[in-house]
Amino acid sequence: MASLLQGRLPINQDLLLMQKGMLMRKVRSKSWKKLRYYRLQDDGMTVWHARQAGGRAKPSFSISDVETVRGGHESELLRNLAEEFPLEQGFTIVFHGRRSNLDLVANSVEEAQVWMQGLQLLVDFVTNMDQQERLDQWLSDWFQRGDKNQDGRMSFGEVQRLLHLMNVEMDQEHAFQLFQTADTSQSGTLEGEEFVEFYKSLTKRAEVQELFENFSSDGQKLTLLEFVDFLQEEQKEGERASDLALELIDRHEPSDSGKLRHVLSLDGFLSYLCSKDGDIFNPTCLPIYQDMTQPLNHYFINSSHNTYLVGDQLCGQSSVEGYIRALKRGCRCVEVDIWDGPNGEPVVYHGHTLTSRIPFKDVVAAIAQYAFQTSDYPVILSLENHCSWEQQEMIAHHLTEILGEQLLSTTLDGQLPTQLPSPEELRRKILVKGKKLRTLEEDLEEEEEEPEESELEGEQEAELELEAQFESEPQELSPRSKDKKKKVKAILCPALSALVVYLKAVSFYSFAHSREHYRFYEISSFSEAKAKSLIKESGNEFVQHNTWQLSRVYPGGLRTDSSNYNPQEFWNAGCQMVAMNMQTAGLEMDLCDGLFRQNAGCGYVLKPDFLRDAQSSFHPERPISPSKAQTLLIQVISGQQLPKVDDSKEGSIVDPLVRVEIFGVRPDTARQETSYVENNGFNPYWGQTLCFRVLVPELALLRFVVKDYDWKSRNDFVGQYTLPWNCMQQGYRHIHLLSKDGISLHPASIFVHICIREGIEGVES
Structure with missing residues (x-):
């Protein structure tokens, strides 16, 4: 079966050496370092490990799990062990999603190079696979798992076991018939290509065939005109259908003669439906498609809370990996909690807890390296500064020296602005958000004059209030209660103050106070509880506040497990920076990923016009139904190759159901689900229609979740996909499922x- 892919795999000396296997040290910490024998399997796509050469091997990882490979110098852990092992002998395998990195140390620099180069070659190969190659790879993986005695062929007994693994409950007689038909060599076993034919017969899509025949006059092919009809009537492609039909035939029709005659066979039709062209996510929303020239406060900004944590908030690990992961997934606002550290070097960690500490300069170096790998749009450093004067000077020094030209340290043109700059104007710039001694006006007036000694002393008298309690964010206090509350008072160093330009952190008292006393470049932070109560009491005022000033919302201090709130209710009020604990998977992060999936995943999404209008009458709790209210009809037809919930339960097969959830303003938030299909995760059929009414589609997100029905306990999660309403395509569409970690x-x-219809007539609420 491996031959399916091996013909296309690059032949390479590094890969041949990896297939022989190598002894390396697996490193988890300063004290945990163990020898393991790693070997690339003959399929070229999986790596197994054993305690020694010839020992009992276990699967370690699949190449498709790997995101990238980093050298030892880039590994936080290996740098700490530099006295024990030369950094050139170490490397890090970084996986997709939230899986921990794998740090390995080879016996020589040459052996490390073999694995680094070989793995990167394979990762690039997998990344560039087309749809057919990915399917071949998936089949090859299953064949490996089903071929128990590893002889490259499968008996009917092995096929039966494999069907169970693949989530198929099938009548034994029917399975044996398909097996015999596929066994063209009549050897009583299935080899590579025979197994592929067997798989094809298993995956015949009756519902797709029926759809094809509805539009095909002869049941054999779709002519160009028939395909255009399908694209117009069902897929709602409108005037572009004719040009699109030619493009799609050229892209998906497997036979050259079909391409020449501009016809689409059933195989070509299925290929189209399963491809990105037939995806529910509208391809026009994939690149940067929004206006990026509006002021920053007109955008939702992908934001992270406690970015340094990769675990919980009491004793979890702090790591620069938190920043790397957040930035690579498109996050544009990261949080840095800074405290006095040893030897005059500030450290980053969650204050007054047992979380580990990382040098501030390492955090800044990681941000400098990864800030613009995923997106060119500006990165905001939300500083929580708890440091003494001396170490604040060191913070300013590291920011200036390490970030260099990337750091924005004065207004773009040296002039006083009248509004915040746009993401476009701030491309590849890093902005500091924090406390500031003076106004921007005062800074600009004196920028060219050297401050005299007496002026500096005056500045030192300005007091910066720092919270010394468990919650590291600024509290929203009334002026009176603020006077009563005991605080640790420290002095803000002018060098650090000067680096805060467009994002001066100020305490929030009331919307009236902000309007009267604050400027557009000042920003307030709100705990989730405070933001919720403001939305309830003064939702429209909050919306108007967010049209001229930035707001950051952060999870409450009681979320010590790094759980998340639902970000949707804060987006509904126009809050731009709704900070999430990105290390924690679940519904809330699915919504965050779903919103920011559009616009090239650049981390900035333009708010709807009614959240950008300074005179907006919109109230998130009591939205008046605009004329754009819509009705959504979703027919959930079928499922394909759903994974098992628990791989260890070989005998159990999922009983899948589909739940469709809408998140938006409160009246729009709803969920409905299909009935479950018993014992079939391979090709379940539902054929059920769900109906929703949506008053404010501009704010709605759709989440499709597949669950494994269990009458004894909560239904288990199988997979999900979340997308914004405005990025949804109509017609017959496939939804390609993601794991809890957002991995395909x-x-x-x-x-x-x-099907989307204007208006909400005839739909029950």
């Missing part, structure tokens, strides 16, 4: 038909 579960999908 290819080829798992659900097949749906989407």
Whole structure:
């Protein structure tokens, strides 16, 4: 079966050496370092490990799990062990999602190079695979798992076991018939290509064939005109359908003669439906498609809370990996809690807890390296400064020296602005958010004059209030209660103050106070509880406040497990920076990923016009139904190759159901689900229609979740996909499922038909 892919795999000396296997040290900490024998399997796509050469091997990882490979110099852990092992002998395998990195140390620099180069070659190969190659790879993986005695062929007994692994409950007689038909060599076993034919017969899509025949006059092919009809009537492609039909035939029709005659076979039709062209996510929303020239406060900004943590907030690990992961997934606002550290060097950690500490300069170096790998748009450093004067000077020094030209240290043109600059104007710039001694006006007036000694002394008298309690964010206090509250008072160093330009942190008292006393470049932070109560009491005022000033919302201090709130209710009020604990997977992060999936995942999404209008009458709690209210009809048709919930339960097969959830303003938030299909995760059929009414589609997100029905306990999560309403395509669409960590579960999908109608008549609330 490996031959399916091996013909396309690059032949390379490094890969041949990896297939022989090598002894390396697996490193988890300063005290945990163990020898392991790693070997690339003959399929070229999986790496196994054993305690020694010839020992009992276990799967370690698949190449498709790997995001990238880093040298030892880039590993936080290996740098700490530099006295024991030369950094050139170490390397780090970084996985997709939240899986921990794998740090390895080879016996020589040459052996480390073999693995680094070989793995990167394979990762690039997998990344560039087309749809067919990915399917071949998936089949190859299953063949390896089913071929128990590893002889390259499968008996009917092995096939039966494999069907269980693949989530298929099938009549034994029917399975044996398909097996015999596929066994063209009549050897009583299935080899590579025979197994592929067997798989094809298993995955015949009756619902797709029926759809194809509805539009095909002869049941054999779709002519160009028939395909154009399908694209116009069902897929709502409108005037572009004719040009699109030619493009799609050229892209998906497997036969050259079909391409020449401009016809689409059933195989070509299925290929189209399963591809990105047939995806529910509208391809026009994939690149940067929004206006990026509006002021920063007109955008939702992908924001992280306690970015340094990769675990919980009491004793979890702090790591620069938190910053690297957040920035690589498109996050544009990261949080840095800074405290006095040893030897005059500030450290980053969650104050007054047992979380580990990392040098501030390491954090800044990681940000400098990774800030613009995913997006060119500006990165905001939200500083929580708890440091003494001397160490604040060191903070300013590191920011200036390490970030260099990337750091924005004065207004863009040296002039006093009248509004915040746009993401476009701030491309590849890093902005500091924090306390500031003076106004921007005072800074600009005196920028060219050297402050005299007496002036500096005067500045030193300005007091910066720092919270010394468990919650590191500024509290929203009334002026009176503020006077009563005991605080640790420290002096803000002018060098650090000067680096805060457009994002001066100020305490929030009331919307009236902000309007009267604050400027557009000042920003307030709100705990989730405070933001919720403001939305309830003064929702419209909050919306108007967010049209001229930035707001940051952060999770409450009681979320010591790094759980998340639902970000949607804060987006509904126009809050731009709704900070999430990105290390924690779940519904809330699915919504965050879903919103920022559009616009090239650049981390900035333009708010709807009614959240950008200074005179907006919009109230998130009591939205008046605009004329754009819509009705959504979703027919959930079928599922394909759904994964098992628990791989260890070989006998159990999922009983899948599909839940469709809408998140938006309160009246729009709803969920409905299909019934469950018993014992079939391979090709379940539902054919059920769900109906929703949506008053404010501009704010709505859709989440499709597949669950494994269990009458004894909570239904288990199988997979999900979340997207903004305005990025949804109508017609017959596949939804390609993602894991809890947001990683593709290819080829798992659900097949749906989407229909959007204007108005909400006849729909029950």
